[in-house]
Amino acid sequence: MVICIVALIVFSFLSILSARYRPLAKDAFKCVFLMIQFKPCDVRLEEKIKSKVTSKLMRMPKLARLFYRHFRPISWIFTIAFFASLIYSAYGIYNLLVFGSCDPSSATCEITSLLYLISCYEIETVSIIAIISIILFIYFYFKKKNIKIVIK
Amino acid sequence: MIEITDKEFREKVLKKSLKIPVVVDFYANWCGPCKIISPLLERLEKEYKNGFVLVRINIDENEETTKTYEIKSIPSVKMIKEGKVVAEFAGALGEEVVREWLDRNL
Numbered sequence: 159m160v161i162c163i164v165a166l167i168v169f170s171f172l173s174i175l176s177a178r179y180r181p182l183a184k185d186a187f188k189c190v191f192l193m194i195q196f197k198p199c200d201v202r203l204e205e206k207i208k209s210k211v212t213s214k215l216m217r218m219p220k221l222a223r224l225f226y227r228h229f230r231p232i233s234w235i236f237t238i239a240f241f242a243s244l245i246y247s248a249y250g251i252y253n254l255l256v257f258g259s260c261d262p263s264s265a266t267c268e269i270t271s272l273l274y275l276i277s278c279y280e281i282e283t284v285s286i287i288a289i290i291s292i293i294l295f296i297y298f299y300f301k302k303k304n305i306k307i308v309i310k
Numbered sequence: 311m312i313e314i315t316d317k318e319f320r321e322k323v324l325k326k327s328l329k330i331p332v333v334v335d336f337y338a339n340w341c342g343p344c345k346i347i348s349p350l351l352e353r354l355e356k357e358y359k360n361g362f363v364l365v366r367i368n369i370d371e372n373e374e375t376t377k378t379y380e381i382k383s384i385p386s387v388k389m390i391k392e393g394k395v396v397a398e399f400a401g402a403l404g405e406e407v408v409r410e411w412l413d414r415n416l
Contacts, residue, residue, distance in 0.1 A: 253342075266383040266384065266385065266386075266400050266401040266402075267338070267340075267341040267342070267343060267344070267383060267385075268382065268383050
């Protein structure tokens with residue numbers, strides 16, 4: 159059950175890039191929607207992910223067997239790791255916005271050399287430019303390939 | 311805590327340091343870690359009562375002092391006694407470390 163929260167976020171992101179993941183994102187959304195209503199998840203999302211990943215791992219049968227047998231604890235490990243990294247990232251972003259550094263406790267701002275450009279306040283500017291560049295790149299990539307994202 | 315400029319540096323830091331240790335906090339408004347160390351120093355100044363005088367100097371507005379003291383990174387904190395730098399550190403250090411630094415040098 160817990161995997162569907164992670165699956166929703168991961169597959170939602172992946173479905174922007176590839177249509178292959180959209181059915182799984184849709185199932186994950188259904189699953190989360192049912193979960194918040196305390197209803198059982200009837201889309202068999204876990205089974206779908208389990209078989210999909212296992213089939214990918216079939217090149218290494220031992221690993222595939224291990225994954226298939228211990229899917230539940232592995233999914234828990236991924237869920238915990240996912241939320242831990244999410245919290246850690248949120249903390250880093252908060253520090254970046256408030257203090258201008260992801261780890262302000264041990265940071266200094268260089269005021270000489272090129273490091274000035276990427277230190278402290280400046281890093282926010284660099285981050286914003288990088289994000290805008292990525293968005294523009296994705297936009298023009300999809301436009302060039304004439305790919306339209308249709309949300310049903 | 312006193313905010314000073316290049317012009318006031320001689321009077322409010324060098325001369326004052328003949329009577330009482332002066333801790334100078336070199337900072338800039340755009341510097342994130344400076345926002346951590348400054349309140350900590352202010353708090354410690356109150357706690358140490360007449361142990362030292364804390365002054366702040368904005369490096370963007372006071373380039374002369376910044377050049378004189380060769381400030382290469384901020385926050386940069388210098389302790390001045392009798393007109394001379396006797397101790398210094400850079401970066402947003404933790405409270406215990408700063409406290410220990412003060413105890414060792416005051």
